[in-house]
Amino acid sequence: MEARVAGQSTSRQATAEQANRRRVTLTRESILEAALRLCSPEGGGQLTFSRLGKELGADPTAVYRHFRDKDELVLALTDLVIQEGIELARQTLPDGPSDDWRAFLAVTARSVRTSHLARPALAVLAAARTTASPAETHSVEQLISVLHRAGLPVVEAAECYRALLDMTLAMTQYTAAFSILDRQAQEQDEAAWAVKYGMLPEDEFPLLHRSAPRLTELFRDDDTVFALVLDTFLDGVAVRIERARKA
Amino acid sequence: MEARVAGQSTSRQATAEQANRRRVTLTRESILEAALRLCSPEGGGQLTFSRLGKELGADPTAVYRHFRDKDELVLALTDLVIQEGIELARQTLPDGPSDDWRAFLAVTARSVRTSHLARPALAVLAAARTTASPAETHSVEQLISVLHRAGLPVVEAAECYRALLDMTLAMTQYTAAFSILDRQAQEQDEAAWAVKYGMLPEDEFPLLHRSAPRLTELFRDDDTVFALVLDTFLDGVAVRIERARKA
DNA sequence: AGGCGCTGTCAATGGCATTGACAGGCACGT
DNA sequence: ACGTGCCTGTCAATGCCATTGACAGCGCCT
Structure with missing residues (x-):
């Protein structure tokens, strides 16, 4: 029995194994739902086929049966978000x-x-x-x-x-x-700005110097900036x- | 002679070979210049290490001797563009x-x-x-x-x-x-919009129907939209x- | 019962950034 | 002159990514 051709031995034992890894049935909706979950910050904040596969408990490439490529998936997702x-x-x-x-x-x-x-x-x-x-x-x-x-x-x-x-x-x-x-890049940017605004010579940049506190506050407080715009x-x-x- | 250990045979013949593929000397400036060229639409419009290596006539990884990672390179490039x-x-x-x-x-x-x-x-x-x-x-x-x-x-x-x-x-x-x-995606988007605006029932969307021509003009005429904003x-x-x- | 298509699986490909081991060469001190 | 060591280019390998083609089970229609 063990002498079966290794690569092909997916008929008997496989039945048992697949009791665990049951062939999941995907639908357009279940995929979109999982993908949306992945895109949220809590969901890891990254959409890749392998993550999506894991989230669905299916092979990553199974998604291709429902969406021609990543672009099409993204388009469908965007549609949902717009509706929302x-x-x-x-x-x-x-x-x-x-x-x-x-x-x-x-x-x-x-x-x-x-x-x-x-x-x-x-x-x-x-x-x-x-x-x-x-x-x-x-x-x-x-x-x-x-x-x-x-x-x-x-x-x-x-x-x-x-x-x-x-x-x-x-x-x-x-x-x-x-x-x-990632945090590192964010902090790096922030540090750069803090230094910049902290070291402004008052005589050369009087106005910038006076507005430095506000500009520092505004640093990447994108919501406030958006409100302003x-x-x-x-x-x-x-x-x-x-x-x-x-x- | 041919019996040399293959991997190590870079001492004799290499001298001749390297006459062609001379070891190029990179500088921070030459790299930035080449990278900027690659980023322009004429330069292929894509910045990757392998393209950059080819552009410079050097090994792609040589760039790492001058910039810690791609991010640092991009930051330096951005600086140049801002100055410009x-x-x-x-x-x-x-x-x-x-x-x-x-x-x-x-x-x-x-x-x-x-x-x-x-x-x-x-x-x-x-x-x-x-x-x-x-x-x-x-x-x-x-x-x-x-x-x-x-x-x-x-x-x-x-x-x-x-x-x-x-x-x-x-x-x-x-x-x-x-x-x-790529062209395909752009045209796909454009087609979607044209259909959308062409098929608006006048009785249900009277205003949209009237402004459809202008909106079609504005489709991805981003410069005009920017001017408007x-x-x-x-x-x-x-x-x-x-x-x-x-x- | 037979066949066909839908859909999941698997292995492989090619592009990408990044790393670590190696090596040539140049500048320095002796 | 001769080593010593750093600077910098090269090479091979890793791991993540999207995408593809061959295969296989399952159900539905006839």
């Missing part, structure tokens, strides 16, 4: 179509950011891709509608939407990329709305 | 300290963006790192000074600088990441300056 972001915004916003354009835009942007930051690893991977998810279409229509009702011409409202969303995604991904870094951007939108009303 | 950006801004701006804060900010942001976009591969790699390059200190002081003279309190001016720069870097890196993608942001800064003056 929209959902989050919906919950935060009042039901009826509000006329407070500023709140609407701010909540939308922050929701998108929040849902992406829950999976930094995915945010980094998804960086460049756009999904054109049907889920968001309705939200976009609403967003443009709010701006239009506020006084902006339709096309300008659309431009505003595009600008807001791209800015938000870009800054979010920027934050995500940093949060993925968003606020300023929205002030700019207000100006545009004013201009449009007068014209 | 500052230089570019200096050339574009009038010499004396101008009082046109808006032009100053716009030119600075665009210069940073331009110099980074000349090496998309590097922009992507550098994503998360900050260099605290001494080269930029003077520029920052000037930037804050311009805003301060315009009427902003020092700390708020510093916040503004931080916001503007982070926004610019984030959006630039976002663009760079897309430009790195920057403009709106600067409008917002103007508001803040007004507010500060009145107070």
